[in-house]
Amino acid sequence: MTYAILSEALRAAMARNDDNAITHLIAELQPADLADFITQQNPAASLELLRHLPLPERAEAFGYLEQEQQLNLARLMPERELAGLMTPMPADERADLFNLLPEPRQEATLRHLAREEREDVRRLASYREGTAGALMTTDYVTIPEQAKVAEALALVRRTAPDAETIYQLYVLDERRRLVGTLSLRELILNSPASSVRALMTTELVQAEVDLPQEEVARLISRYDLLALPVVDAEQRLVGIITYDDAMDVAEEEATEDIHKGGTIGKLEGGLRNASLFTLYRKRIVWLVLLVFANIFSGAGIAHFEETIEAYIVLVFFLPLLIDSGGNAGSQAATLMVRGIATGDVRLADWGKLLGREMIVATGLGLTMALAVSLLGTFRGGPDIALVVALSMLVIVMVGSLIGMSLPFVLNRLGWDPATASAPLVTTIADASGVLIYFGIATSLLGLPA
Structure with a gap:
């Protein structure tokens, strides 16, 4: 059923x-x-x-x-x-x-x-x-390096019922130091008289007990491991971390980053079990901060009141332009935050990625400028179309620059790059967009600064 x-x-x-x-x-x-x-x-x-x-x-x-x-x-x-x-x-x-x-x-x-x-x-x-030691289990199978295959198989049969996984066996010396690994498949297929030392693999992928759990998940994913051995400072085997536990960690870390990307933070126990006060507390701080940050956008609009009075049609394009800058910045920030989280991007890559992002942002801005210029011509004529198109190009480029740079800056300061969330990037890009748009309009339309 x-x-x-x-x-x-x-x-x-x-x-x-x-x-x-x-x-x-x-x-x-x-x-x-x-x-x-x-x-x-x-x-x-x-x-x-x-x-x-x-x-x-x-x-x-x-x-x-x-x-x-x-x-x-x-x-x-x-x-x-x-x-x-x-x-x-x-x-x-x-x-x-x-x-x-x-x-x-x-x-x-x-x-x-x-x-x-x-x-x-x-x-x-x-x-x-949050470390490998807290994540590991002590339910695993070990065999001594001096054992023969027949002895190792007998040991596996005795200890397998209590082990979390038996597909990977860990070979220890007399001081319980990890010296190699051996798969159950290799053990079964070889002669009972063969030596474990001759069959084991000595190229080990292992973790120390204080390794952060996200690094553990990355190692298991990178090397396609069923389990990752955990050793202490003396290289003695103290536990293993299985791939299913690593999957749980990867899901937990991804969920936490997504929540931080929404300026929410980690929800203990998940959304279903979160109390109303917890949901309120996790969301209110950043929302209040961003309210005050948006004052800069309002101040920018107030500064250009004369420009707006002279060309009221400019207000029609304001939401369209600043939202475009925020959207472009959010896209760039999402790519950078995920790249840093997975190890695909490092601080040393900033200069190279900056050049690439500017080329991509220019292409995006030109395409969006062409589209919006048609609307600008229809609503306000060629002069307004030029202002709107040029503003779109600059705003998208600046928004993309903010979105890709902020995660690097936060990472350099030792903060979580996921804090460079969509709301934060959007707020900064909005304020910048207002100043860029009305600054360009004031200059091109021959109005007093």
């Missing part, structure tokens, strides 16, 4: 308190679909639904929930039940949940965990948020 059918049947079973039907229907749902269904219920009902699942399946579905939802459910669980849920969870998800809990609850829950899980949680929770 499809998710839509199962979810409707589950709602009906919940309405009539049919526990047997609920258990059967929940077992039919994929863990991700069950998590999606749970998000539509209140925390108490969500917890009751999860309790219809065996513990391993319950932990898997729980892992698909947003952190805010996980914390709401954790608040309703006794410490023993919470510890029982955390035990079958992947090590990285277990540590993330632990970090969400208030400190008194952390210590109370730890007492109900087995010693191995307790030490693992403490170790992973100690790494700084």
